[in-house]
Amino acid sequence: MINKEHYQIIRQHPAFAHFPVEIFDKIAIEVQFRKIPKGQIIFFSGDRRDRLFLLHRGYVRIEQYDSTDTFSYMDYIKMNSVFPYGGMFFDERYHYTASAVTNVEYFSIPMDLFEDYSKKNVDQLLFITKRLSQILEFQELRLRNVVSASATDRVTQSLSILCMDLCKEQDTLPFPMSMKELAKLGATTRETVNQVLKKLREEGMIDYEHKKLTFKNKEYFMRYFEGS
Numbered sequence: 001m002i003n004k005e006h007y008q009i010i011r012q013h014p015a016f017a018h019f020p021v022e023i024f025d026k027i028a029i030e031v032q033f034r035k036i037p038k039g040q041i042i043f044f045s046g047d048r049r050d051r052l053f054l055l056h057r058g059y060v061r062i063e064q065y066d067s068t069d070t071f072s073y074m075d076y077i078k079m080n081s082v083f084p085y086g087g088m089f090f091d092e093r094y095h096y097t098a099s100a101v102t103n104v105e106y107f108s109i110p111m112d113l114f115e116d117y118s119k120k121n122v123d124q125l126l127f128i129t130k131r132l133s134q135i136l137e138f139q140e141l142r143l144r145n146v147v148s149a150s151a152t153d154r155v156t157q158s159l160s161i162l163c164m165d166l167c168k169e170q171d172t173l174p175f176p177m178s179m180k181e182l183a184k185l186g187a188t189t190r191e192t193v194n195q196v197l198k199k200l201r202e203e204g205m206i207d208y209e210h211k212k213l214t215f216k217n218k219e220y221f222m223r224y225f226e227g228s
Contacts, residue, residue: 002031002107010107013054015082015131018123027117032108042098042106049094051108054082058104059166059175064096074184075142076101078166085132089115101175138165151188155196158185159206159213160221167215176211 007028010016045064060077077083086095118124182193200206207214
């Protein structure tokens with residue numbers, strides 16, 4: 001069950017704003033509110049895709065591995081985001097595993113209701129299409145980063161993406177970031193990440209202590225990202 005405050009939060013979110021009140025109320029009755037601690041799994045890759053999530057507080061990491069566990073994809077979901085949009089209307093299973101990287105609060109919505117009512121609402125379908133296009137555009141930038149020839153460039157570009165996506169209104173990344181995670185994002189080794197971070201610290205571009213990453217010169221990373 002959700003309270004009146006929660007009802008208004010969901011109702012005003014762009015992913016639900018196009019539903020008529022009578023339709024939204026049918027969805028709201030089935031919404032669940034959850035609080036989970038850092039490290040807890042929300043769903044696993046391959047689980048039945050039966051719930052949609054609206055992240056109210058905290059941050060979530062999504063990860064996907066190939067069948068050999070050799071290649072991986074990793075990204076982060078920030079507050080006020082709905083996920084997953086991937087597989088909407090078609091897939092029966094989640095594509096990736098989602099876990100809390102901080103303490104998290106989220107709303108859980110029945111996927112079948114959201115999809116069924118969305119199919120009957122042109123404005124809602126246009127919103128979903130636009131959102132999928134935005135996600136695709138961002139992932140195309142990520143792909144361009146991965147295929148960059150230089151491992152050093154890939155690390156710096158990964159930092160630029162983190163800065164752009166998660167630090168627009170703050171200087172410090174809102175959750176701990178290990179060198180292992182940065183290596184996954186940059187498709188390189190921890191040794192390369194260590195070298196790049198050391199150089200950026202010496203140049204006064206970042207601070208990085210105990211997995212806490214602070215951007216001291218955000219303009220540098222924004223320019224790097226736009227020009228990469």
